[in-house]
Amino acid sequence: MINCNTPISSLTHKESSLVVELAFNWCVKNMGFKKKKGLPELKVSKKKFKTDPFYGDYVDANHRITIYPHTFSELGNCVRKLIAIVIHEYAHTLQKGEKTYNKMYQKYGYWNHPMEIEAREYEKVWNLCYRDIKPFLP
Secondary structure, three states, X not given: OOOOOOEHHHOOHHHHHHHHHXXXXXXXXXXXXXXXXXXXXXXXXXXXXXXXXXXXXXXXXXXXXXXXXXXXHOOOOEHHHHHHHHHHHHHHHOOOOHHHHHHXXXXXXXXXXXXXXXXXXXXXXXHXXXXXXXXXXX
8 A cells, every 4th residue: 555655666657657646636626726827737757867866847838747756766755755746846837937937046046946945835735635645545
């Protein structure tokens, strides 16, 4: 049975994709979406980034969230981190666009970037998401 402490490395791609999809659907239901843009596209990639680990990203230009579970599965992360990353990237879909992000990035960098700080705050509800999606996990 998949629980919040299950190592991502023990999941198949299909299982990690299911966690991502359930967490994404939870975000849509509980965080809403910009009606003007509609729902973002979701992609679960098999790519692995060994240096400067890349867990996920949101690209405003194509309104797509991509999650890279294989990158952080090797770092000993568990399902709770996978859920938190989905929530983090989804939070970016609710923020102002890429131009604003890039301007602020030049000024603040990544860790002090106000939009990243806000997205990290959203991650803190991972446990609420897990509680709601748990019945649907194998």
